[in-house]
Amino acid sequence: MNCTRLLLFVTFLLAGLAASAQTTHRVVKGMVRDSTGLLLPGASVRLVIAHDTLSTITHDDGSFDIPHVTGSRFSMLVYMMSYAGFKQDYSFPEKDSVVLVGTIILQPNVHQLKAVTVKGAAMAVSFHGDTVEYSTAAYPVRAGSSVGEVVKRLPGVDVDHSGKVTAQGKEITRIRVNGKDFFGTDVNKALKNLPADIIDKLQVIDDYGDAANLSGVKTGVPQKIINLTLKPDKQNGAFGNATLAGGTSGRYLGAMNVNRFKGERQLSVVGDFNNTNAAAFSFGDNGGISGSDGSTLSHSAGINYRDQFSKKLMGYGSYSYSDSKSLVTGVTAQQTIDASYVNINNQNNSSAATNKSHNLNYNLEYKIDTLNFLKISPNLSWNNGDAGSVSQFHIEQNNLYPIKISDGTTNSVNTTKSPSVNGTILYNHRFLKKGRNLNITATYSRTDSKSLQDTRTLTHIGYVDSVDLDTSLHQQVNSNNGNNNVMARLSYTAPIDTFSLLEFNYSFNSASSNTLRETWNIDPAAVKTRVDSQSNRYNYLFITQRLSLNYNLKLKKHNITVGLTGQPLVLSGTSTHPDFSTRKTAFNFIPTARYTYNFNNSEAFSMNYNGSSSQPGFMQLMPVTDLSNPQYPVVGNPNLKPEFTQSVGLQYRRFDMKKGNTFFININGSTTGNRIVNNIINDSAHLSQMSNTVIQETRYLNTNGAYMANGYYSYAQPFFNRKFTTTLTGGVSYNNNISYTNDLRQLGRNWVWSQGARLRVNLPDLIEAELSGTYVNNRTLYSTPGGYNSTTHSIVLELYGKNYIGKHFIVGYNGSKSINSGYSSGVGVNPLVVNLYLECQLLNGNKAAIRLQGFDLFNENTGVYHTVIGPVITDTRNNRLSRYFLLSFSYRLQQFGF
Template sequence: MTRHFPISAILLCCLSIAQTHAGKANMLRSSATSIVLGVEGSKIIGKVVEAGNSNAVSFATVALMAARDSSIADGAVADENGVFSITNVKAGSYLLRVTNMGYQTLTVDKIAVNAEANVVDVGTLVLTSEATKLNEVVVRAEKTMIINDIDKKIVNIGQDMLATSNNVSDLLEKVPAVSLDENGNPQVRGKGNVVVLIDGKPSSMYGNDLPTILKSFPADLIERIDVMTTPSAKYEGDGASGVIDIITKKTKIQGVNGGGRLTLGNKDNYNGSGNVSLRRGKLGVNASASAAIRNRYWKRTLDRVNLLSEETTYLSQNGTGGNYDGDLFGRFGINYDFTEKTTLSGGMNYSRNYFVNTTDYLNLTTNDASTVLEEFTRTSDQDGIGDNMNMYVDLRQKFREKDHLLSFTASYSIGGSDSDTDFEQVGNLASLLLSQQNNKVNDRKSIYLNSDYTWPVTPKATVEVGVRARFNTDDNTNSFFIYNPESEDYLFDPNISNIFSYSDALYTGYSTFSQKTDLWGLRAGLRVTDYNQTINQVNINQSFDVHFLTLVPSLAVTRKLSDAAQLKLNYSRRVQRPNAAWLNPFTDVSDPRNLNTGNPNLKPEFTHKAELGYSNYEENTGFGPSLFMDYSNNAITRIKTIDEEGISTSRYDNVGRELSYGFETDFFQRIGETVKINASGRLFRSEVVSALAQIDNRTWSYSGNVNAFIKLPLDFRASAYINYEGPRAVAQGKREGVMVANMGLRKNFMERKATLSLSVQDIFLSRAYKTQLATSTYLQNSLWQQTNRQMSLTFQYRFGKISASSDDA
């Protein structure tokens, strides 16, 4: 016979966690003496009754949670007589949380695990009735914001971080030590080259343009964000600055839940998204979709002094432009639990991007006498479309005990883009009159195979091994046509056109060993990677292969000082492999005064990363200071050279060494029931040195960000964010500091099923990126700034009716 539990019996378990961590006054905390549990395999039994009459509370939810971070370790649902049983309890310290619709939450703390008993009867647990009646329940959980694992920091996404976050980009700016560059790419400690994963898989499965992916991914789907500044060997060696793993929400809750969001912004910026999750018995289905229209406006200036020519000349560029993007993004997934130990899932991700970009540059060249030597205006109008489709399948198989786990993932991606650009150039000399058309076609394919096995050698020691294969192909055709007045037609120009083909194959394997005792933790690992690149300059029939064999070791040691505090020492070696765009020797002439070309002779850059840190994260406060050091002796750096005519050429090269070291800390604090603050800051030195390129830049700097979340009357919440990235040494010069400030306000209504929020990004229009370069042949100052302040109004609605049956697997 099938029994149906009352609506929201399970969700109230999650709701109770949120209420406890927010300090809700209606929670009851038992002051009972410690309850002694047994070793692994122990059973906890008890009965839940109602205060005043001792009637059984049928189908109450009983959650067993780790005392350190309130994460759920196990749980059970009481039967119709209020009796419950939790089996297979491991050693540790726990809380017991009892919830049911219409009753106040009961918490039993100080539950310690030892080897003294196999069955523990906690007796009768009494729930006090309250008048609340709920038909629909919203899943809300305010966990401890930061949890420090042995080789990463876990940032839980609570309601405050979601208050004015429409997408993953908005969330990342609120994560300690993470920021975004001018194009929307993530940075860790102010540096790019970050590997971004989604549920442990490459973000490229969702598309080729990372900023678009992050803006298309709804914030409501995110459970937590893991930040690894010294990643273990379990992760691929790419990402010299670190690895960010974005973990999406997953549920075993029976029934249907989901939500929708609509955003209206100034300057014709709009966004809509929705998601739904359905689970019936062993089958689960989830889907999400979003559509966005984004309009951005910018300005750019460049002033360069040419010291190489016979007479000093001065180039001044002043430009404005706009970027219009129309994005579609969709996900569909399905999973089936064949048994408690075998789960098969699969799905598809699809993204489509339509873009229109316009630029208008005034180019002026003068001499010391301020005589105009050359003056022309160059405009461009580009439109294009790109798409990406990914299909994947995952298998998870448990063996013997629950901790033996084999996982396998196979993924196939296909995508491409096509764009057309018209260039018009008008100037004071006949030679400057020019009309061009440019067509770019890109086709790419990717296959990703990965398998991991987790083997608990002892209750406190674990070995993880894994293998991975990845294959990419990337074909690019770049065709330029120049208008011929005589034929009144556009003619193909082979001198500035290019057909480039790139492919790579990566084979890698890793092994890590983890050991934990009451006070110490150790994780050591090694990854071996065989990497092959094939580069083919098709139009000139020139191709060659490159092979790299690399070792990526890692080591992490922790020393527990208390339940919440620990010391940590980490080391990791990282590798940055040159991508196709950096290797392509074709010279891009889109800006005739600033050329860009690739370097097929680039070698991988290896970075040594070390960190010594302390952390103490509790329920309402925490901080994590650390000393860090990054060192590379063959850094891949963009180098700019200039000719006598004042035309610059930029390309990447292995120029010398880069060193960064300093002090960093993050911090969060809840102040009463109304204010929560999280922040991070660092004081550091950056050095870029190359005798060959005549570079010697060394700079002390500081950076930091602050997020403040405030609960206001009438269920309003406000948030404010300020980030400052201090000056940093770059090759041939310095990048100046950048400041950005955002704020937001939201209001819940309709019994918290709906939210209305207002947000403002870049309040002071201060996100301006300035760079100063100085060499023996030229001096240059440049500026790039987005000129539209982003304001948006968002309406969000959530729904979720659930049921559960006693025979759910």
């Protein structure tokens, strides 16, 4: 049966048939021992067919099996530390589905034994200080899969439907290839466009920044990053893929990426255009459930280039361009809890936005000599956006007499332009005495933004026992804002003995802002009148300095850093309306501590304590009324103090090499002094234009008593050589929120508890599938009398998988069923979203594919959200892409060794 006939046949049966297949691909099996007969677990095994390579490592019993082998001729390469490599060519009859290569004997490498200390067999997961390292060979995927498919299999790592990647509960912020940034902070571009079979190791790293990596003294809050190390035989070659697709409802998609790697010289070019809410598309992508609200048309292109210009100079960076148009419609139900009333706001919303952006980042690393290192990192960006929204609202104030009701419409149009430039210079000098180091870092950034906002509000006000009123307001707001940030840091480390050192560091940070905001009222005859009471020119400056002394002790199993930081800070500002100036000063003593204990290469514990200050935002400080949303005006407070947050984090992680299970647990907590919170005032008498409407005015003040704590765990247990893997994940968070309504303090205790479980099945040439379920309980208890509490429950069941039919056909499916309760009436829904596809793979090595996909077959795709911020509870339901079908053609190219 040819591809066309089978595509038509399965199209009519997809919803009702369970795929089944006989294994027709080859599975190559064998055993690895040394010359004494000792079994060798952890040996690397590679099978080369034409220009494709399949890899794995031997199991605990020294055996290995490599699925998805399509050719009758291949080369086998086996190697392991302390042994000479093994290479042999094989040829077997076409009809054999299982190929037994027997026992492969590795001979000792005498020369290597003299120079290398054997540390043991390679593990699927290992720990190295702040790094969790995964061997990609231990998580095999089908030929042609992207790195993203490997990431989904890693214990402790999660990928949601929007492509967001989290590791041990924290978001991954960037991807590196062989230690250098790949497309800056665009994680999806790397995971979707790099093929899995070129990656040897994948490392999840707690990154404390370049200065910490050079000095070895790590303090502060790290970022989670992923570093991909390439296989030695994949350092030179070209690879890429391209996809074109068209479908019903006018849906279309096109994407391509081309990569040329030659040692340290790496060039990658990507581009895509689509109206399917996909940022990018890659060969082998399953066509997942869209997790983006609304519908978006987007175009983007990017280039990433890296080169070793000389032995001393390396450069790497990327440029990307994107433009998008989006449309989102939805409903919102919002409650504001107060001791004397509940303010209910139901809205129907529609918003459209266009955005264009350019981003350029580059890094130059110059190794002046063996002791001196210089890194220069300039970055440029430019964004231009237009956004329009229409909101129909119905607001009621209950428990007040007479009950006041406002019905109205707000139309808003906003245009913004925001160019930005920043750059960092890092210089490091390593003294001749081991451990003595000097690091100087300086950063400057400038961001300018201009916006024009036009807002029209028509309101109808009704009372239970009085006449109705109609009011209207048409305003334009022009804003010009310039922000400058200057940072300088000096760090000096000196050894005390072989195991310990002292670090002295000083940092200076200056953040300044200059803003002009003008508000105009426009009458029905289009006459503009400047509103002086809502216009202002405001300047503010926030300066912080940190003077720290840290002690670091590094032993075989222990790594300890303790220190003390003094932090003086100054916040000052001036305003033309009202005419005033303010100046606030403070001084904080901040103890710092970081401790890591490595039980062994597969078990570690770490603890980190840190403190930091943050300044109020401009809109929080500006002492004028912002009527961008007339029903919810905002008034700043120029007397706000900076916040000071203390945080502590604990982490434990373990991998059992014998059983193959992994366990991660994180516990974090923080408390914030002078927390900036909202004070919601139910009083609009001073707003003459809207004096009779239902208005909640937001003001700001500082308070104490806010703190939070959260915990996350992940446990994964594989069975039968990772053919089956069960994973349990869970978390709990508690936020002790402080807020004010009508100047009265209110406590909101918010608990969020979640538990998830999933089963992954990976049977070569038959099925790859994952079944998962997650339960989330979100509960908020208010100190306000009257029982105004909130509890929601959410259950999400998901099935994701592929069934293989013969050598060239794949049936893929994913589905999600949400069961929600406790949401506001008219918002909570329980969507069932099902996607199916049939793929026919073509050409030698399955380099091409034709795919027919059906998305959201039951036409129920919807986004539902529940948020609690202080006394405000918000339930939102937004539209998402609904049912459509897509026919696509993909082609993949890989050629290495040149």
